[in-house]
Amino acid sequence: MTSTKVEQPASRPLRKDAARNREALIAAAREVFARRGFDASLDEIAKQAGVGVGTAYRHFANKYELAEAIMEQAMESVVGQAEAAARAEDPWQGLVEFLEAVLELQTSDRGLREVLMGVHDPAKADAAHDLLDGPVTALLERAQASGDVRPDANTSDLGFLIMMLCLVADISGDETPGLWRRYLPTLLAGLRPGGVDESVPPMSTDRFRAAMLAHKAMAVKAAQSRC
Template sequence: MSTTAVRPLRADAVRNRALVVDAARRLFAERGLDVTLHDVAEAAGVGVGTVYRRFPDKDALLAGLLADKFEALVDLAETAGRRPTGRDALRDYLLGAMELRASDRALSSAVLRAAPHTTETADLRATLQHLVDGIVDRARAENAVREGFTGDDVPAVTSMIGSIADRTREESPEAWRRYGLLVVDAVCPPEGAPGPLVGAPLPPPGATSCVVSPP
């Protein structure tokens, strides 16, 4: 019985898909879920037909964004997992996941809630959970992580820091690092004395002073 091989995408098709995904991520971050595929095509600089060939509707595009999110986190977890100690691996993963969330509002709950959960995203989510659980287990075996912390806590702490990043994105896009470091040090303290915090504290609600960007 003969089988038909799936041909890989041509270089121009790969480039166009990347343009479409990048444009969609940016537009959803800026304007929310009212963005249309026509809007995405215009922002990407490609024809509408190019978008529809890869993503027949908005649900498919949202699913593609969600898959890209999980792929980036899986890559991060695999890289962190190669660190020599569980402590280093966990600290690298937590700070890296916070940075991904802080740099891309499309990773926020709006897309996560709206995107359909396909087999691809379910498989990627399961792979990510397995990798993160393994990193936490390594740190626990070294007594390097706070008792009771599990891989299930990771999405919550990254979302917490993401909320700070969203609030300060215009005034001080790096302010989240101060609070991300506080959380990581609390969860998985560094060896020896912790270093100084980066940046300056955020002003209290209603204060008129500007947030000072960290050096």
């Protein structure tokens, strides 16, 4: 017996007004999540976007679906920044500018920070980090080849550097939103050859990923317990 492949109907493109509403909801979610993180509700986002609550729920079943749409846009931007930084004439300056751009993005946007930390969906955050692995590795290896970065550094060092400075942003909040910039030069100095004691090896990339997944799972559990 031969099997017959059932053709799935192609999804219809959104009408212009529906597409506008969807983009308005995403833009509003960026603003609301940036201020309040995932404490915000889809109803609040609909109000900010100037659309009805029913319209919001026709596009997104819940605020986490909206978060996924935001993350896709953000990751496209970050990957593009990493690729552009890898083409910089000065490898060290390219790495520094990339880190500054990522930190500016994450420290100024609480919601995006929660998304990338996997507060509500570790698996999706991990998949997003997969997209960054190649471009960031190329960026780091280029700076190592030029002698600007210590040879034992790896991408887990960059990940921890970003997380440490995001914690500064979490604690300092709106009082001193740019305080992370005070500590960035100190951490960058640690990436330089001979800048610090190199007797402690970096965490391997695999162990870093496993540790991050475990941390994110704990964050999800804590968030669910508050609901």
